[in-house]
Amino acid sequence: MKIARNLFAVYALAVGAHAQILSQPFEIWPPGPGQVLIPQQPDLELATMLSQVDPKRIEAIITKLVSFGTRHTLSSQTDPVRGIGAARDWIAAQMQSFAAASNGAMTVDVPSYVQQPSSRIPNATVISNIVATLTGTTEPNRVYVVSGHYDSRVTNVLNGVDDAPGADDDASGVAISMELARIMATHRPAATIMFAVVAGEEQGLFGSNFMATTLKQQGVDVQGMLDNDIVGASKGDEGTSNPFDIRMFVSGIPSSNTAAQNNALESIGGENDSPAHQLGRFVAEVSQNFVTQMNVRTIYRPDRFLRGGDQESFLSQGFPAVRFTEPHENFAHQHQDVRVASGTQFGDLIDFVDFDFNARVARVNGAAVWSLAQAPGTPKNLIIDTSILTNNSTLRWDADPNPEIAGYEVVWRESDLPQWNRVIPVGLITSTTLKLSKDNVQMGVRAVGKNGFKSPAAFPRPG
Incomplete structure (x- = not known):
C-alpha cells in the first residue's frame, strides 16, 4: 500500500504540473476545431503494475x-x-x-x-x-x-x-x-x-x-x-x-x-x-x-x-x-x-x-x-463521405455493442505531422459532420471508455 500511495502522489504531482502548464496562454497550432490532444497517462492500477x-x-x-x-x-x-x-x-x-x-x-x-x-x-x-x-x-x-x-x-x-x-x-x-x-x-x-x-x-x-x-x-x-x-x-x-x-x-x-x-x-x-x-x-x-x-x-x-x-x-x-x-x-x-x-x-x-x-x-x-x-476496440468500418464537393467533412462508423463505451472522439492533424494532435469529442454517436476540410488534414475516430481509456484511432476509407 505504501508503494501505491507513493505512486499516486507522484501521479498527482505529474498531472497537476501538466495541468498548470496547459493553463498558461500559448498559441495553439494547428488552428481549427477541437482541443489540443493530451497524451493518455497511466491510471493508478497501471502505474502500480509497471512499478x-x-x-x-x-x-x-x-x-x-x-x-x-x-x-x-x-x-x-x-x-x-x-x-x-x-x-x-x-x-x-x-x-x-x-x-x-x-x-x-x-x-x-x-x-x-x-x-x-x-x-x-x-x-x-x-x-x-x-x-x-x-x-x-x-x-x-x-x-x-x-x-x-x-x-x-x-x-x-x-x-x-x-x-x-x-x-x-x-x-x-x-x-x-x-x-x-x-x-x-x-x-x-x-x-x-x-x-x-x-x-x-x-x-x-x-x-x-x-x-x-x-x-x-x-x-x-x-x-x-x-x-x-x-x-x-x-x-x-x-x-x-x-x-x-x-x-x-x-x-x-x-x-x-x-x-x-x-x-x-x-x-x-x-x-x-x-x-x-x-x-x-x-x-x-x-x-x-x-x-x-x-x-x-x-x-x-x-x-x-x-x-x-x-x-x-x-x-x-x-x-x-x-x-x-x-x-x-x-x-x-x-x-x-x-x-x-x-x-x-x-x-x-x-x-x-x-x-x-x-x-x-x-x-x-x-x-x-x-x-x-x-480501452474499447478501434472503431470499425469508418468512412469519410466523398460523394459531394464540400468544405465540411462527414464521418460514419459502425455501432459498437460494448456497453462500456462512453462516446467517440475525432482526432486530426496536419497531413505532414506524425502524431494526432487535435481532438474533438462528438458523443455517443456513429456519424458526425465537422467544419473541417478533409482536403487539408488527416482525420480519424477513436472510442472512449467509461473508464477513461481511449482506443487507437481508425482511419477512414473514402465512401
Missing part, C-alpha cells in the same frame, strides 16, 4: 534461458537440461505458476505442429509455442499479443549443437512476455491479452506464422501485436548508448491489402495511416511517461535493412503489429559463434545485457498492452 517490473527477475529469466546451452530450433527436444525442449518446458512451467494466481482467468497452452523440411529445416521438426492467455472480462474475442522468440542461433543457421546463448536475441524479449504475464495475471483486462513465447524465428518465423495463421483461421479479432526482439542492450558496437530510448518499427501499407484497398488508401493520401501506423501512434502516446521513463522512437518501415521479425507474420494476416528493438545493435553479439577474435568478444552473451534497460522496455510494452486491453 512491479523487476530488473532482477528479468536477469533471472535470461540467466536461466542461457543455461540451456543452446535453444536452436534443431537442438534436442527431449534432453532435460540442454536444448530447446528443456527451455520450452521451463518456460511453460513458469507461465503455469503465474496462471495459478489468476483464479482461472489465465490459461497456458503449448500449441505445436510439425514443420516439414525447408531451406533452414533439414528434417521434419516440431515447432512449439508457449502462450499464456489472460481472458478479457467483456470482450474476450478482442485480442492483443505481446511476443518474444525463445529459439537462438550461432553463425551457421543450421548448427543446432554448439552453444548459442541468445541472451539478447531473444531471451530479452521472452523475459518481457514472462514478466508481464506474472504481473498482470491477477488483474482483469476488458479485452484478452496473449503473452506469447514463440519458436522457429531464426529458421523462418515459423512459430509466429503458426500462431498468427491459427488466430486468423479461428476468427479472433487481433487488434494489436507487439514484438520484442533484441531489446536487452542499451550500448551499440561503437560505444554509443541510449539507455532511455527504444526503437519501434512500424510497417506502412499492409502486405495483406488488395490492389483496390491500396488504391483507396492512396487516393486520400493515407499511406502514412495504415492500421499498424495507428497502433504505433497509440503506443507512442501511452508509453512515453513518468512511469516508463522511456522515449519511443517511431521508425516508419517494417524492420531494419536485411532483417525481419515475428511481427511480419501478423502483418501478413492483416493484423496491426509493431516491432521493438534496442537503439544501437552490436552485430558482434548477434548470430555469432562464441569466440574471441582480434581482441573482440563475439557471441550473444549475458554479459552484454542491461537488465534495467530491458525492464524499462517491459514497462513500455505493459503501458501499451494494458491501455489497449482496457
Whole structure:
C-alpha cells in the first residue's frame, strides 16, 4: 500500500504540473476545431503494475534461458537440461505458476505442429509455442499479443549443437512476455491479452506464422501485436548508448491489402495511416511517461535493412503489429559463434545485457498492452463521405455493442505531422459532420471508455 500511495502522489504531482502548464496562454497550432490532444497517462492500477517490473527477475529469466546451452530450433527436444525442449518446458512451467494466481482467468497452452523440411529445416521438426492467455472480462474475442522468440542461433543457421546463448536475441524479449504475464495475471483486462513465447524465428518465423495463421483461421479479432526482439542492450558496437530510448518499427501499407484497398488508401493520401501506423501512434502516446521513463522512437518501415521479425507474420494476416528493438545493435553479439577474435568478444552473451534497460522496455510494452486491453476496440468500418464537393467533412462508423463505451472522439492533424494532435469529442454517436476540410488534414475516430481509456484511432476509407 505504501508503494501505491507513493505512486499516486507522484501521479498527482505529474498531472497537476501538466495541468498548470496547459493553463498558461500559448498559441495553439494547428488552428481549427477541437482541443489540443493530451497524451493518455497511466491510471493508478497501471502505474502500480509497471512499478512491479523487476530488473532482477528479468536477469533471472535470461540467466536461466542461457543455461540451456543452446535453444536452436534443431537442438534436442527431449534432453532435460540442454536444448530447446528443456527451455520450452521451463518456460511453460513458469507461465503455469503465474496462471495459478489468476483464479482461472489465465490459461497456458503449448500449441505445436510439425514443420516439414525447408531451406533452414533439414528434417521434419516440431515447432512449439508457449502462450499464456489472460481472458478479457467483456470482450474476450478482442485480442492483443505481446511476443518474444525463445529459439537462438550461432553463425551457421543450421548448427543446432554448439552453444548459442541468445541472451539478447531473444531471451530479452521472452523475459518481457514472462514478466508481464506474472504481473498482470491477477488483474482483469476488458479485452484478452496473449503473452506469447514463440519458436522457429531464426529458421523462418515459423512459430509466429503458426500462431498468427491459427488466430486468423479461428476468427479472433487481433487488434494489436507487439514484438520484442533484441531489446536487452542499451550500448551499440561503437560505444554509443541510449539507455532511455527504444526503437519501434512500424510497417506502412499492409502486405495483406488488395490492389483496390491500396488504391483507396492512396487516393486520400493515407499511406502514412495504415492500421499498424495507428497502433504505433497509440503506443507512442501511452508509453512515453513518468512511469516508463522511456522515449519511443517511431521508425516508419517494417524492420531494419536485411532483417525481419515475428511481427511480419501478423502483418501478413492483416493484423496491426509493431516491432521493438534496442537503439544501437552490436552485430558482434548477434548470430555469432562464441569466440574471441582480434581482441573482440563475439557471441550473444549475458554479459552484454542491461537488465534495467530491458525492464524499462517491459514497462513500455505493459503501458501499451494494458491501455489497449482496457480501452474499447478501434472503431470499425469508418468512412469519410466523398460523394459531394464540400468544405465540411462527414464521418460514419459502425455501432459498437460494448456497453462500456462512453462516446467517440475525432482526432486530426496536419497531413505532414506524425502524431494526432487535435481532438474533438462528438458523443455517443456513429456519424458526425465537422467544419473541417478533409482536403487539408488527416482525420480519424477513436472510442472512449467509461473508464477513461481511449482506443487507437481508425482511419477512414473514402465512401
